Amino acid sequence: MSKDALHESQIKELTAKLRGCVVLPSDPGYEEARRVHNGMIDRKPAAIVRCMDAGDVMATVNFARDNGRRLAVRCGGHNGAGLGVADDAVVADLARLRGVRVDPEHRTARVGGGCLLGEVDHATGAFGLAAPFGIISTTGVGGLTLGGGSGYLTRKHGLSIDNLREVDLVLADGSFVTASERQNQDLFWAVRGGGGNFGVVTSFLFDLHPVSTVYAGPMLWRLEDTAEMLTKYRDWMAEHEDDHDFYGFFLMQGFPLEDHFPEELQGKTVCGVLWCHTGTLDQAEKALEPIRAYKKPALDWVAPMSYLTLQSMAGAGLPRGLQWYFKADFVGELTDDAIEIHAKYGKKSPSVWSVMHLYPVDGAAGQVGPSETAWSYREAKWSAVYAGVDPNPGYRDAITNWSRSYWQELHPYSLGGGYINMMMDEGEDCIRSTYRDNYERLADVKATYDPDNLFNVNQNIKPARATRPV
Numbered sequence: 465m466s467k468d469a470l471h472e473s474q475i476k477e478l479t480a481k482l483r484g485c486v487v488l489p490s491d492p493g494y495e496e497a498r499r500v501h502n503g504m505i506d507r508k509p510a511a512i513v514r515c516m517d518a519g520d521v522m523a524t525v526n527f528a529r530d531n532g533r534r535l536a537v538r539c540g541g542h543n544g545a546g547l548g549v550a551d552d553a554v555v556a557d558l559a560r561l562r563g564v565r566v567d568p569e570h571r572t573a574r575v576g577g578g579c580l581l582g583e584v585d586h587a588t589g590a591f592g593l594a595a596p597f598g599i600i601s602t603t604g605v606g607g608l609t610l611g612g613g614s615g616y617l618t619r620k621h622g623l624s625i626d627n628l629r630e631v632d633l634v635l636a637d638g639s640f641v642t643a644s645e646r647q648n649q650d651l652f653w654a655v656r657g658g659g660g661n662f663g664v665v666t667s668f669l670f671d672l673h674p675v676s677t678v679y680a681g682p683m684l685w686r687l688e689d690t691a692e693m694l695t696k697y698r699d700w701m702a703e704h705e706d707d708h709d710f711y712g713f714f715l716m717q718g719f720p721l722e723d724h725f726p727e728e729l730q731g732k733t734v735c736g737v738l739w740c741h742t743g744t745l746d747q748a749e750k751a752l753e754p755i756r757a758y759k760k761p762a763l764d765w766v767a768p769m770s771y772l773t774l775q776s777m778a779g780a781g782l783p784r785g786l787q788w789y790f791k792a793d794f795v796g797e798l799t800d801d802a803i804e805i806h807a808k809y810g811k812k813s814p815s816v817w818s819v820m821h822l823y824p825v826d827g828a829a830g831q832v833g834p835s836e837t838a839w840s841y842r843e844a845k846w847s848a849v850y851a852g853v854d855p856n857p858g859y860r861d862a863i864t865n866w867s868r869s870y871w872q873e874l875h876p877y878s879l880g881g882g883y884i885n886m887m888m889d890e891g892e893d894c895i896r897s898t899y900r901d902n903y904e905r906l907a908d909v910k911a912t913y914d915p916d917n918l919f920n921v922n923q924n925i926k927p928a929r930a931t932r933p934v
């Protein structure tokens with residue numbers, strides 16, 4: 465038994481207050497329950513509480529605090545840094561808070577704090593509606609939204625936080641509050657980008673938008689064409705700056721030797737764009753016609769498809785358990801020099817699984833002011849991620865070093881900071897530079913709602929007036 469194991473009396477005290485159950489290191493389901501998406505993360509919590517409702521979340525928060533335990537909060541478990549789990553911690557596992565209630569008349573969805581993106585898409589898609597989320601359906605709504613949330617609808621409808629109307633939270637003192645533009649406004653401001661620093665969100669209320677068929681899919685070129693195609697991509701995005709239906713993220717990534725990928729791509733790293741045009745078919749075809757004409761793609765799977773199909777497409781080849789190492793930047797301008805660096809690191813890619821993605825975060829997201837929510841970089845055009853990925857733990861150093869040196873060379877060409885949801889363990893300076901002028905206000909809100917920094921398994925914002933060392 466670990467010296468930090470919970471005593472039987474403590475476990476009894478906790479379970480007596482729960483509708484859900486507790487998974488302990490001695491339980492058969494523990495190994496599976498402690499795993500997260502990133503196979504590099506190998507942490508052993510003292511207990512995993514499978515919360516069934518807000519009451520269970522309150523009991524778990526109170527228990528961790530009163531017993532001096534670290535508290536981790538887990539939704540989809542997708543976070544690259546593994547922030548849904550911590551050694552010797554009590555984990556509030558929200559995976560059973562999965563209800564989604566769509567109100568088609570008012571175009572909103574009430575979403576449980578443990579939902580995955582695909583579950584919400586499924587429920588809202590039945591009404592031809594969608595909330596703007598990320599591109600992989602197994603990602604948790606909780607972590608993604610609280611950090612910002614970018615995806616195919618970002619240029620058209622903004623970040624996930626720009627479509628958030630209200631949250632219900634359990635705070636560090638165990639109390640339950642609602643935060644919105646009308647109540648607890650400071651908290652509502654902070655949770656829109658400030659991550660899980662302020663409490664456990666048990667439900668989200670999102671605005672929805674009509675989305676059904678989109679003109680979407682990958683258009684890929686040879687890796688040797690990266691510098692040329694990235695330069696053209698920059699021009700195409702600039703030409704469509706005010707056309708928010710026009711969305712495409714640039715990528716460099718490979719295709720493993722697996723049958724479900726087209727034969728001609730297996731084992732190769734390529735460059736390309738994953739498009740999602742939300743206008744009419746006619747508008748979409750016209751917008752993409754000069755792109756197709758410029759250089760014949762090696763693969764062109766761009767076609768009308770349901771938004772739900774698109775949302776489930778990108779994650780199909782990314783099973784849980786791969787090793788991931790993330791680095792991130794906010795990009796204002798793609799200079800010729802930066803493009804050359806991208807092309808260089810594409811050639812040096814350590815594995816076919818590794819990716820570079822440039823996600824547009826302008827358009828509607830750029831029309832929100834930098835201090836209106838915690839997400840500060842509203843002038844950014846792209847959120848960039850350089851992720852070394854491989855199934856083999858033996859390649860851990862290779863993928864880590866590639867991401868780090870890629871980032872080190874490109875960071876001087878960025879705006880500073882980086883998307884907190886795509887960081888690893890960069891530390892306080894990087895977190896501060898991500899929030900810039902919003903950091904002090906976030907630290908004040910943290911001091912009000914979590915003065916002892918109970919919620920610290922996250923990209924941590926330190927309380928402005930800590931009552932004890934944290």
Ligand SMILES: Cc1cc2nc3c(=O)[nH]c(=O)nc-3n(C[C@H](O)[C@H](O)[C@H](O)COP(=O)(O)OP(=O)(O)OC[C@H]3O[C@@H](n4cnc5c(N)ncnc54)[C@H](O)[C@@H]3O)c2cc1C
Pocket residue numbers: 500501536537538539540541542543544546547548549558577578597598599600602603604605606607608609610611612613614615659660661663664665666782788885886921922923
């Ligand atoms: C393959 C992959 C694809 C991705 N694609 C995108 C994308 O398209 N767009 C994008 O914006 N991001 C994307 N991300 C990043 C993603 O947003 C983060 O990994 C995010 O943290 C995942 O959220 P989660 O709930 O699954 O994570 P978890 O590991 O469960 O949690 C992450 C953090 O959020 C906190 N948290 C989670 N839920 C709650 C809650 N209900 N209340 C309070 N705190 C909570 C946790 O405490 C933890 O600190 C991607 C990541 C991966 C690995």
